[in-house]
Amino acid sequence: MPGKQPVERPVEAGAAEDGTEEGLGGLTPEELQQGQEAALALEDMMALSAQTLVHAEVDQLYQEVRPLGQGRYGRVLLVTHRQKGTPLALKQLPKPSTSLRGFLYEFCVGLSLGTHPAIVAAYGIGIESAHSYSFLTEPVLHGDLITFIQPKVGLPQPAAQRCAAQLASALEHIHSRGLVYRDLKPENVLVCDPACRRVKLADFGHTRPRGTLLRLAGPPIPYTAPELCAPPPLPEGLPIQPALDAWALGVLVFCLLTGYFPWDQPLVEADPFYEDFLIWQASGQPQDRPQPWFGLAPAADELLWGLLDPHPRRRSPVGSIKGYLGRPWKQLEREAEELGKGAEDGQ
Numbered sequence: 001m002p003g004k005q006p007v008e009r010p011v012e013a014g015a016a017e018d019g020t021e022e023g024l025g026g027l028t029p030e031e032l033q034q035g036q037e038a039a040l041a042l043e044d045m046m047a048l049s050a051q052t053l054v055h056a057e058v059d060q061l062y063q064e065v066r067p068l069g070q071g072r073y074g075r076v077l078l079v080t081h082r083q084k085g086t087p088l089a090l091k092q093l094p095k096p097s098t099s100l101r102g103f104l105y106e107f108c109v110g111l112s113l114g115t116h117p118a119i120v121a122a123y124g125i126g127i128e129s130a131h132s133y134s135f136l137t138e139p140v141l142h143g144d145l146i147t148f149i150q151p152k153v154g155l156p157q158p159a160a161q162r163c164a165a166q167l168a169s170a171l172e173h174i175h176s177r178g179l180v181y182r183d184l185k186p187e188n189v190l191v192c193d194p195a196c197r198r199v200k201l202a203d204f205g206h207t208r209p210r211g212t213l214l215r216l217a218g219p220p221i222p223y224t225a226p227e228l229c230a231p232p233p234l235p236e237g238l239p240i241q242p243a244l245d246a247w248a249l250g251v252l253v254f255c256l257l258t259g260y261f262p263w264d265q266p267l268v269e270a271d272p273f274y275e276d277f278l279i280w281q282a283s284g285q286p287q288d289r290p291q292p293w294f295g296l297a298p299a300a301d302e303l304l305w306g307l308l309d310p311h312p313r314r315r316s317p318v319g320s321i322k323g324y325l326g327r328p329w330k331q332l333e334r335e336a337e338e339l340g341k342g343a344e345d346g347q
């Protein structure tokens with residue numbers, strides 16, 4: 001999402017002068033510092049990358065093979081290197097809608113994160129052409145996760161757990177660098193093989209340093225955390241936290257397990273599915289379990305209640321998923337397993 005918005009800054013240090021978390025919009029001084037260090041590191045990297053941009057037309061260097069995808073801000077092409085023949089994914093961003101700074105930002109965020117096995121690897125090659133900016137990444141050729149999620153069914157449990165574990169690990173890596181991903185959805189998860197064994201997170205156009213002040217732009221979607229829908233704690237906006245990604249991961253895991261969204265938007269007054277969820281969370285009573293949650297096993301309930309806690313400070317971190325792997329997440333599969341085990345025992 002380069003170039004459309006200015007690159008925002010984390011909460012200014014001056015906001016912390018009263019020494020309270022209130023003054024920092026709810027951030028602790030350590031969290032604020034982590035975001036500021038991430039922002040400074042990115043600024044340095046952008047300055048260096050600006051000096052090493054290749055000035056050329058893309059087709060002088062690379063042969064186009066086929067389009068891989070089109071986003072709101074850019075198109076992605078499968079290309080091969082003209083001399084070596086190496087296949088690469090080239091993301092091309094048109095200059096009219098992309099500033100140099102916005103391009104460098106997305107390029108450098110991807111470059112700084114791409115060493116993780118569940119994040120698309122970036123090559124340090126940025127290209128400025130007459131009408132576009134481009135950068136190169138590894139091609140991931142089995143489409144995005146949305147095509148693997150069967151509506152009303154989801155993914156088989158083992159595949160759902162594998163995806164969840166890899167995405168949680170990728171997000172933990174991003175958070176450890178002082179950044180918040182902010183755009184987790186199946187369309188940004190690329191699949192490496194037909195059995196969906198390995199996945200990789202792509203598209204770092206929305207990633208920002210922790211503490212960056214942001215407001216909700218446009219209507220909320222299921223993945224939008226409720227604190228972003230509420231009036232912001234500071235006039236400039238909400239200082240963003242990794243808890244935004246934990247919420248989105250909870251929604252994504254729900255989709256993987258059921259093939260449904262849990263709600264359209266996390267607004268009690270506008271969305272009865274969200275209201276039912278809050279009523280069930282408050283009562284904990286089995287009879288209050290909302291219909292879309294029927295197929296989930298107790299371990300998945302517990303995991304998702306933690307990730308989908310409406311209070312960001314109480315919300316579980318993305319890494320909480322590790323404690324739930326290998327346990328049944330789908331009710332029917334668990335019953336089937338028990339039945340299967342019973343049958344085996346009786347042999």
Ligand SMILES: Nc1ncnc2c1ncn2[C@@H]1O[C@H](COP(=O)(O)OP(=O)(O)OP(=O)(O)O)[C@@H](O)[C@H]1O
Nearest residue numbers: 001068069070071072073074076089138139140203
């Ligand atoms: N490395 C890659 N390998 C294969 N396909 C890719 C790769 N990167 C992106 N794509 C495809 O291109 C599409 C658009 O890419 P991307 O999400 O980066 O663009 P965008 O304009 O930033 O999108 P958005 O509208 O979500 O902001 C993706 O949904 C995906 O299908």
